[in-house]
Amino acid sequence: MSISDPLDCCTPLAREPMSAESADQVVPMLKALADPVRLRLMSMVLSRVGAEACACELLPAFDLSQPTISHHLKVLHEAGLLDRDKRGVWVYFSARPEAIAALGTLFDASLAPA
Template sequence: MVTMLDVADVTAGACCAPLVREPLGAADAEQLARTIKALADPARLRLLSIVAASADHEACVCDLIEPVGLSQPTVSHHLKILTEAGFLTRSKRGTWAYYRLVPGALDRVAHVIAAP
């Protein structure tokens, strides 16, 4: 015996709410992924946090080595990645490099993924 089933017409209307803002394009998504990837490391997050918590949002590389428990070359590598991603700026004073938080850098990432 064959039983007939009622089938709803799914083409009659949209099942989802309309977008309320423009979504990321492919190029912007690629750039954002590279930026977020720079944050996706516990050591880099700690370094960024230390710089952000320092006076004037600036710290010498010599003050960043001990708190994260990594070698100076490793810390410098992580700082380079954060600088290339636009989270920090670097200035040289004598033999030391100083890193400063870029104003609004974290806000820009949060804005893209935050609800409107």
Template sequence: MPLLTEDPLACCTPLSREPLSEEQAARVAPLLKALADPVRLRLMSMVLSHAGGEACVCDLTPAFDLSQPTISHHLKVLHEAGLLDREKRGVWVYYQARPEAMAAMSTLFNAPGVPAAEQLR
């Protein structure tokens, strides 16, 4: 899965406002597919909720019964989908959610007239 050079969600209005075009759906599907794996969804949640909003592979691996290379692979998939930024520091790689991707995902699933905090209740 190649790293996306443009934000695949930048084109999209909330699903509740108008149907996605075929092109928009094709651009959004890889992001949702990346998140559809339970390990990757947990990793995304862990990175987002980690102190400072970033986490090292070494911080994430103990929460799983998986090897560090497997966790790194899942993080790579999230990075290549455009959901995470990464920065190498020494031997470790630190991951942080892309604010633009999080805002776009929030917009995509925004229900009209319902505050964001109440949408998942």
């Protein structure tokens, strides 16, 4: 499940109780990040210049097959956390800044009502 605009779903938890609809939109992103391999992949993409990496650059960091890494990247993409761009035979993944910002906003306790 991909969400069209992650910012629409992520009112800070500390500001008001989350609606069932918002929770349904946020859960795929959190589930995607709950896997250690996917969390590491996300970290690797985010830490690169331009928050972009070729799938071929990510594979050597894991003792996993290429199809397994591709599956994990697909889950991150479908959750709305990564965009992908095929360039020739290579696929490049880039972090979706709006999704990362939305998750940060979700847990920002400083945005609680005074």
